[in-house]
Amino acid sequence: MVAEDVPGVVAIEAGLASAPHWTAQAYEAAIAPEGGVLRFALVAENEGDLVGFLVASLVEAEAELESVAVAESAQRQGVARMLLAALIAKLQEKDAEEVVLEVRASNHPALAFYERAGFSAVGRRRNYYREPVEDALILRMSIGERRR
16 A cells, blocks of 8 residues: 555545544555554555555564455455455564454454454454444454464
């Protein structure tokens, strides 16, 4: 993701009720090289059009998948799977051991996607989400042992 992608990223998430709704400034901060946390911000394009994005952070050996969304017109075409695979490859290069994320408990399509990808539920955050208030399920996936 580069600065020119941010308006498209914001447009994708605005069209999806279940997507995390960050400000353009939050995405710009995520791609800023001087940020204190190592972040990965990836985009997917189809014939030059932005169709999906992903943002994750890495602290020591644990990555957090912070935001992922695919434009409604590009859903169910493997875009999220490709973004996740690209992220995992980058994380393994950095010796990450696991990826964690939160997802709305009612977001059954996302839960099914993450389960197919190898994530499993490890906890619940009560009343984590707003508008509407809802629990988050905490999911985790091991991506390999750290190289020493």
